[in-house]
Amino acid sequence: MTTAEENYLKAIYHLSEDGKKSVSTNDVAREMKTKPASVSDMLRKLGEKEMIEYRKYYGVHITEEGKRMALQTVRKHRLWEVFLVDKLNFAWDEVHEVAEELEHIQSPLLIQRLDAYLNYPKFDPHGDPIPDEFGDVKAKPRVALNEMEIDQMGQIVAVKDSSAAFLKYLDKVGAYIGARIKVLDKVEFDGSIEILVDQKKNLFMSKEVAVNILILQS
């Protein structure tokens, strides 16, 4: 698998995640920032390698093998993101580009060792679950609070920014890991959000705060 193939497969995998049965050439082109003509070519190749089922003019469907490969790449990407944030003190929103390069390093041993070194993390800094070496994802995905809709409920399970200042702020306003929350209102204009904490306390916060709070939805 070349780097380009890995990237296409990952894109196709992500595009199929949202329950979509088949992914169109244009979808892939948009995601990959390439032209549809280039995509057609690559789909033919990935089809021949049986990473996808490719029926001309009808989009693609990822195969089990393709999914396995894509999940390996996703695993590597997310492990590197954890490394960058936990060990090298990158901010959670600074890591994507670099991880996009690091994920293509070919060394199963490296990933195994990295995983152990990071203490087998289950989530990346954005709250997305990290597949295990077999491509299995056990953990339920977390979502940033700002991405939730009105009336949705869940539980605060983690924060992205663990700076002292941020934790202090959370403590002050009465938000804590484990708190059950419900979205009461969202302001379209600035992305600020109002939530109900533990069915008793109303809490209004800016988008800047909300993006850093991870929710396990229920």
Place this chain on the structure above:
Amino acid sequence: MTTAEENYLKAIYHLSEDGKKSVSTNDVAREMKTKPASVSDMLRKLGEKEMIEYRKYYGVHITEEGKRMALQTVRKHRLWEVFLVDKLNFAWDEVHEVAEELEHIQSPLLIQRLDAYLNYPKFDPHGDPIPDEFGDVKAKPRVALNEMEIDQMGQIVAVKDSSAAFLKYLDKVGAYIGARIKVLDKVEFDGSIEILVDQKKNLFMSKEVAVNILILQS
């Protein structure tokens, strides 16, 4: 700079290190495991970019700018090697291939952070000095004991294998960091070596031991 260009430049840099004024096309081809025809092509390109001075049929000479670039790649390579050994518990002789890939990740910030995280190491696990961010190499190179010639002298400055077992062995035989040594004899057949420690104690060791002892030559 592409990955290929970086690799060629690094090869040319290494080949010019041994005081050679100019490096031949064949030299580069051998080092890069490519054919001379491919090298000619790349030399023309690197010449146009003024990374090297290229006179057809007369080999190349690296420019200051080329040296600067090559040293950046060397720096990245060696920092990653330290990471792999110090943090991920790779053995010093297992890291080269992976570092060869990692060195091409493009992110100055990453390298800066990695350097800090590793505590600004001055040497890689093979004893080679790590250039600073400006390409300056202050430290004198170290050499593995097995690479020294008869009658050469120096001082033990580090070990590559820092396992308890190895350190215990060194202690037992009376070798220690700081000891002054002189090579008395080398056995061609198995690479074993006999040294004089602190001008008084003869010590015979296998190649397996010698490769793990780093000497600052004098």
Place this chain on the structure above:
DNA sequence: ATTATTTATTAGTCAAGGCTAATTTTTTAT
């Protein structure tokens, strides 16, 4: 000094991955 040999370069090809332009197929709208 001329030939032989070695070394290096050019010419032409290939695969990967991108592109544009032209064409074909599918979908949508009348």
Place this chain on the structure above:
DNA sequence: ATAAAAAATTAGCCTTGACTAATAAATAAT
């Protein structure tokens, strides 16, 4: 049901970095 629009594919070209075969230049040997 057919025409128009949208989507996808093919054809043909480009660049990078390899290769082989053919040629040219430099060096070595007689």
